[in-house]
Amino acid sequence: MxxxxxxxxxxxxxxxxxxLDELVEHTGQTLFEICNRLSxxxxxxxxxxxxxxxxxxxxxxxxxxSERSGRYKFHYxxxxxxxxITERWPNxxxxxxxxxADGIGGTTDPGVPRAGALPASKGKKP
Amino acid sequence: MRINLASVLVxxxxxxxxxxxxxxxxxxxxxxxxxxxxxxxxxxxxDPDGVELVLEPDSHPAVxxxxxxxxxxxxxxxxxxxxxxxAEYERLVGLGVQFxxxxxxxxxxxxxxxxxxxxxxxxxxxxxxxxxx
Numbered sequence: 180m181x182x183x184x185x186x187x188x189x190x191x192x193x194x195x196x197x198x199l200d201e202l203v204e205h206t207g208q209t210l211f212e213i214c215n216r217l218s219x220x221x222x223x224x225x226x227x228x229x230x231x232x233x234x235x236x237x238x239x240x241x242x243x244x245s246e247r248s249g250r251y252k253f254h255y256x257x258x259x260x261x262x263x264i265t266e267r268w269p270n271x272x273x274x275x276x277x278x279x280a281d282g283i284g285g286t287t288d289p290g291v292p293r294a295g296a297l298p299a300s301k302g303k304k305p
Numbered sequence: 306m307r308i309n310l311a312s313v314l315v316x317x318x319x320x321x322x323x324x325x326x327x328x329x330x331x332x333x334x335x336x337x338x339x340x341x342x343x344x345x346x347x348x349x350x351x352d353p354d355g356v357e358l359v360l361e362p363d364s365h366p367a368v369x370x371x372x373x374x375x376x377x378x379x380x381x382x383x384x385x386x387x388x389x390x391x392a393e394y395e396r397l398v399g400l401g402v403q404f405x406x407x408x409x410x411x412x413x414x415x416x417x418x419x420x421x422x423x424x425x426x427x428x429x430x431x432x433x434x435x436x437x438x
Contacts, residue, residue: 205407205409208379208406209378209379209380209405209406209418210378210380211378211379211380211381211406211418212379212405212406212409212418215409215411215416216409218411218412219411219412219413219414220411220412227378247377250373250376250377250420251376251377251379252377252379253405
């Protein structure tokens with residue numbers, strides 16, 4: 180199991196955060212699609228190798244999983260490990276009284292950063 | 306000087322001709338037998354005297370590892386222009402064509418990527434807005 184420090188390190192990079200944003204919008208992307216999304220939507224243009232290394236860091240942290248399907252390799256997002264951050268630092272001292280009032284503990288709030296901040300499934304019409 | 310040919314390297318010329326004509330809708334322009342293979346080209350019916358696409362045998366030993374590496378990372382070998390990526394995507398999916406990337410807005414263009422079944426990924430693309438608009 181990945182420790183929380185490794186998770187935080189994986190998140191503490193703006194490019195990796197954007198990769199997660201894009202994979203949350205559409206999970207199951209090739210390296211080519213990820214590179215194009217970063218370049219065309221965010222003006223982020225590192226080399227393909229650099230993106231590949233970012234994906235390896237995210238994979239080591241358990242936030243991205245890559246799967247070979249026939250001749251292609253796809254990358255899938257998995258935000259479940261983020262729960263461990265709020266498990267370690269539950270919402271003690273939190274100002275948000277409504278949360279405490281309805282008894283929701285920190286463990287049910289994954290606090291996924293920016294998930295849903297982007298328009299849902301653009302370009303993925305059925 | 307002008308560009309009159311572009312090539313894709315295909316694993317099987319007969320299969321490629323079938324795919325590029327019956328699925329993509331190109332038409333055969335030249336087929337000249339040369340021993341075991343042919344000089345085989347197709348053109349777009351929208352531009353029959355335009356650039357010819359050569360369906361070239363991938364028999365050189367360097368080709369397979371090269372194309373396999375591109376395909377694994379989802380990188381298309383070349384790109385064709387279409388009027389409407391979403392409509393073309395739906396038409397091709399209906400014909401059983403497999404996509405590695407559904408239509409996706411990428412800044413000023415919308416793109417999608419499919420498998421030509423002969424060793425290559427191919428991108429289709431359309432400008433979201435015509436230039437100058």
